[in-house]
Amino acid sequence: MSTPLQDRTVYVVGVGTHPYHRPDGRTYVSMGLDAMRSALSDAQAAWLDLDALHVGSGKIGMAAAPTLARFLGRTGLPVVQVESASASGSVAFRQAVLDVAGGTADLAMAVGVDKAEFPPDAVGKAEIAGLADGLVEFTTMFALKTQRFLHERSASVEDLAQVAVKNHANGALNPFAQRQKARTLEEVLAPPFISGPLTRLQCTPVGEGAAAVVVASEEGLRRIGVARSRCVKVLSSVHMSEPLRGQAPVDDGAASRAASRAAYEEAGVGPDDVDVVELHDAFTVEEPVYLEAMGICRPGEALADLGRGDLDIGGRIAVSPSGGLLAMGHPVGPTGIGQVSEVVRQLRAEAEGRQHPGARTALTQMVGVGGVCTIHLLQSAAARD
Amino acid sequence: MTEALWATYENGPHLMVGRCQGCGYRFHPPQQYGCEACGATDDSLESIAVPARGELFSFATVHLHPTEPTPFTIALTTLDDAPEIVIESRLDHAEPRIGGRVRGEIRGDSPDDAVFCFVDDEQEQS
Numbered sequence: 171m172s173t174p175l176q177d178r179t180v181y182v183v184g185v186g187t188h189p190y191h192r193p194d195g196r197t198y199v200s201m202g203l204d205a206m207r208s209a210l211s212d213a214q215a216a217w218l219d220l221d222a223l224h225v226g227s228g229k230i231g232m233a234a235a236p237t238l239a240r241f242l243g244r245t246g247l248p249v250v251q252v253e254s255a256s257a258s259g260s261v262a263f264r265q266a267v268l269d270v271a272g273g274t275a276d277l278a279m280a281v282g283v284d285k286a287e288f289p290p291d292a293v294g295k296a297e298i299a300g301l302a303d304g305l306v307e308f309t310t311m312f313a314l315k316t317q318r319f320l321h322e323r324s325a326s327v328e329d330l331a332q333v334a335v336k337n338h339a340n341g342a343l344n345p346f347a348q349r350q351k352a353r354t355l356e357e358v359l360a361p362p363f364i365s366g367p368l369t370r371l372q373c374t375p376v377g378e379g380a381a382a383v384v385v386a387s388e389e390g391l392r393r394i395g396v397a398r399s400r401c402v403k404v405l406s407s408v409h410m411s412e413p414l415r416g417q418a419p420v421d422d423g424a425a426s427r428a429a430s431r432a433a434y435e436e437a438g439v440g441p442d443d444v445d446v447v448e449l450h451d452a453f454t455v456e457e458p459v460y461l462e463a464m465g466i467c468r469p470g471e472a473l474a475d476l477g478r479g480d481l482d483i484g485g486r487i488a489v490s491p492s493g494g495l496l497a498m499g500h501p502v503g504p505t506g507i508g509q510v511s512e513v514v515r516q517l518r519a520e521a522e523g524r525q526h527p528g529a530r531t532a533l534t535q536m537v538g539v540g541g542v543c544t545i546h547l548l549q550s551a552a553a554r555d
Numbered sequence: 556m557t558e559a560l561w562a563t564y565e566n567g568p569h570l571m572v573g574r575c576q577g578c579g580y581r582f583h584p585p586q587q588y589g590c591e592a593c594g595a596t597d598d599s600l601e602s603i604a605v606p607a608r609g610e611l612f613s614f615a616t617v618h619l620h621p622t623e624p625t626p627f628t629i630a631l632t633t634l635d636d637a638p639e640i641v642i643e644s645r646l647d648h649a650e651p652r653i654g655g656r657v658r659g660e661i662r663g664d665s666p667d668d669a670v671f672c673f674v675d676d677e678q679e680q681s
Binding site: 317414417 | 653
């Protein structure tokens with residue numbers, strides 16, 4: 171099976187972010203439009219140039235796409251809303267990429283936007299009764315994974331909390347981050363405890379925001395003004411639902427392992443080629459689990475790599491230079507597109523104050539409840555020369 | 556679609572585990588929508604009773620919850636007779652440790668407010 175991206179090259183040509191923040195009175199429309207206009211401006215493109223719009227959101231309800239599009243001008247372009255839980259933005263980006271790769275669009279936009287609303291999800295509406303219904307929130311689901319991980323690795327709570335120390339330090343350098351404050355290990359470990367060993371600063375905050383990107387074909391590039399040196403190539407786009415469990419009762423890396431393998435194969439690169447990673451670190455334990463599943467760290471080595479500084483900006487590979495979900499935040503719809511925006515800034519060498527030197531190849535990974543996993547590989551213009 | 560989640564036998568509480576008669580895949584909690592392994596439909600899916608004895612796979616004490624009084628503790632448990640699946644339930648245990656022996660207990664004054672939880676299984680520790 172050949173993939174669309176092997177037949178037709180797709181570039182990210184513009185990014186725009188409405189900074190993530192605590193819930194407030196701003197409407198999703200004002201946040202979304204801000205990100206969309208920024209992305210158009212960054213691409214030196216006009217709204218009229220676009221052939222398609224995909225809106226990623228998980229919380230704000232139906233009909234967000236035409237509501238956003240109308241205020242940029244009723245051009246009649248096709249608009250659609252994409253929902254895939256935490257991966258909503260990542261999948262909106264993927265759909266825009268596939269539109270361009272498939273030839274139905276030469277310029278397409280993906281925007282993610284959400285408010286801090288908590289509508290009931292469809293998982294619960296299956297009405298499969300369990301023994302702990304209503305008791306296990308996301309924090310507890312991940313507290314259980316954390317406790318098991320620490321047991322299997324004979325690792326300490328302090329070892330794992332270093333993930334949060336690193337990502338809060340990165341977030342402090344990111345003007346788009348919800349949490350822009352470096353934290354000591356003591357601060358990260360300080361109460362309040364939410365569930366199990368998880369303290370507040372080891373959990374992603376509740377927040378809002380928006381992020382947008384514009385993608386283009388070669389033909390689309392000719393329509394707009396952006397310099398080729400600022401165009402980032404999409405090497406691969408993989409979206410998978412969680413495979414059947416194997417022999418182990420729990421394997422939290424299974425979807426990331428399978429999706430990353432497919433992504434490396436499509437891209438023709440391996441994990442050793444990756445310079446920058448943005449991943450779903452809503453809780454500290456996720457970073458080492460996914461890094462090992464994706465082959466970025468050797469099995470059992472992620473915490474040692476972290477401890478040596480290998481995963482810092484300027485280290486062997488920069489992991490969550492944006493601050494990740496722990497510090498940049500996780501408004502849901504925007505999150506996956508915010509990841510793409512961050513790695514585009516890194517690959518253009520425009521990530522002021524937090525630039526990973528020599529960033530040429532980047533990977534973004536999101537998981538969504540249910541579950542799904544979305545992975546993209548992107549490459550700088552410099553790597554193509 | 557509500558399945559009975561437990562049964563009390565002479566030799567103690569059992570948990571109901573879903574099983575596909577077609578491919579043998581087991582799962583918890585039981586459901587009748589279809590088999591996740593082979594796609595078989597509801598007439599192939601049954602609930603089997605498995606003794607509620609096993610080992611703690613993980614646990615977490617919840618300190619913050621929007622509706623329930625805290626703290627309370629949640630366990631993931633693997634059953635001796637179904638070690639490939641984890642059971643999520645309440646846990647009442649003074650000193651839980653991963654790998655420790657636990658057994659099921661049905662609590663409550665009436666069938667309507669009965670609650671299943673795992674507790675320390677001291678018998679097995681000798």
